[in-house]
Amino acid sequence: MNYTLHQLQVFLKVTEKQSITLAAEELFLTQPAVSIQLKNFQDQFPIPLTEVVGRKLFVTDFGQEIAKAAEKILNEVHAINYKTLAYQGNLSGRLKLSVVSTGKYVMPFFLNDFMKDNNGLELIMDVTNKLKVVRALEQNKIDFALVSVLPDNLKIEAVPLLDNKLFFVGSGELVHENLSKKQLFETRPLIFREPGSATRNAMEDFIAKNKYRSIKKMELTSNEAVKQAVVAGLGYSIMPLIGIKNELKNKDLNIVEVKGLPLSTTWNLVWLSSKKLSPAANAFLSYIKKEKEHIIEDCFSWIKDY
CATH class of the missing domain: 3.40.190.10 (Periplasmic binding protein-like II)
Structure with missing residues (x-):
């Protein structure tokens, strides 16, 4: 077999989203590019990885097993990259956020300089509705969430950001x-x-x-x-x-x-009270607490006009 890491990434994203269109959006690729990579990956296996029923894509049982293996391989690759960066004295790791859909107009401004200063970090940010954001927080799938209404069923910590x-x-x-x-x-x-x-x-x-x-x-x-x-x-x-x-x-x-x-209401950056924050997450939290007022003044002062 001669599959590439890129093909593993594409296939794993397709299995997560069960949609070539959504996978393409998250990977910042065109739909044809994702389809080609998926076909090239499938050609290396005699058993179908996916199937289409009624215009909907499903991952076969075999495909689910390959997806689990692909995730392990990619995690090991990330670990190698992070260790290399750590030995060089750079902050490394993944920063995982889930943001309510309107929060996409807010969160990038609070991430911009931090990510530029720490180019060894990988950012994973899911933009969805509040229900799914709270679910990701509850299931401990993310480091932080951005919400405008605090969930009342979870023990959380919060940093208020913006009106x-x-x-x-x-x-x-x-x-x-x-x-x-x-x-x-x-x-x-x-x-x-x-x-x-x-x-x-x-x-x-x-x-x-x-x-x-x-x-x-x-x-x-x-x-x-x-x-x-x-x-x-x-x-x-x-x-x-x-x-x-x-x-x-x-x-x-x-x-x-x-x-x-x-x-x-107020935009809040929140995390589980019981969460053991990674070095990357701790660094981001420290950055937010220190720089949020400057970011608000530089990027959101126009809000005062309304």
């Missing part, structure tokens, strides 16, 4: 409708995030608290998708300010003043 404000927004055309706030919520379509999203929960709580009978026109699985739907004029939504900076500046979106809004 998180949620506003009622519509496209430039929609916000000029001469409607009362009650009419906005009860006669115009609202666009929601998927169940499990903290933004979805906040939006539903606000509607319930004010006893609005809303029209749920659309449900979308990412903040970007909701934003584009609102920009296109398909409806209104309650959205985090952090993700709509450019659209507000360009007047593609406008904030509608509504009593009780904006909703305000």
